[in-house]
Amino acid sequence: MPDSAAAPQASLSTLYRDHRSWLESWLRRRLGDSWEAADLAQDTFVRVLAAQHTQTLPSLREPRAYLLTVGKRLLVNHYQRRSLERAYLEALANLPQALAPSPEQRWLLLETLHALDELLDGLPRAVRQAFLWSQLEGIDYSTIGERLGVSERTVKRYMAKAYEHCLLVDL
Template identity: 55%
Template sequence: MYQSHHGWLRAWLHRRLGNVFDAEDLAHDTFVRVLRGQSVAQPEELREPRAYLTTVARRLLINHYERQSLERAYVVSLQSLPEPLVPSELDKAVLLETLRELDALLNAMPAKARTAFLLSQLEGLSYEDIAVQLQVSVRTVTRYMALGFSQCLRLMLQESCA
């Protein structure tokens, strides 16, 4: 599957991104995602592999654009800080890497779990309010939050071991 469709997928992504390096990275990530078993069917069983690869690649492309947007917002917010509060270049790099890791952590969670975690941590909503908004039980929100916190703990442990 990789040999048959990699070149085509890379060209498809290059047309959308205008950047061969990002296209190569996203094409690789697409195949990694498919081959890791996150797909509905095994790659050799797909009737329309290019349609499936396009769907997976489109999702990764959206994540790519979201990360770029997050990075641009971060840079803009830094530019608005008074001079004494502007972080050093090293601090900026560390913060940007942390933002990328948090983005990856959140994207690894199911959509409702991610939404519940963000509503709690950023909006300060109670579990009951989140349950109403997501139309799930409070117990389910509790499970979502446990998943979010375990993802954060996993990230922290990876950082301390690195």
């Protein structure tokens, strides 16, 4: 292995060894669950590894601050995901038994919702809302504009931005 490839691997190993337990403890205090904290800590280091492979990992003068930033983002995503799951389960509970999906269908729907949420992550709230109303509920642009308090032209810009975001996320 060339020295240039060994150095980042060694620094990641050192970063993991020196700071994993600290990060996991920080996450455990916020989550109140050691298993979820361990998962999120591991996900944090997976993100660091991915950043390292795409050459975007900065030189870490303050490794805990960097890990905390990545960990906080994952924590926010975790809470958003949990909120999405609760809303989905509440909607299912309100369905008549005859219309309720099977456990397999529920799982597939929940996974689809998570994928959609992750796909739209990073878009401004109004853009996300316009996109979801249009695509999931079939609401026309003028009605969306009224709901959001913006012009139809702005809704068209929102939709263009959302479509562009969706296309670029896959790249």
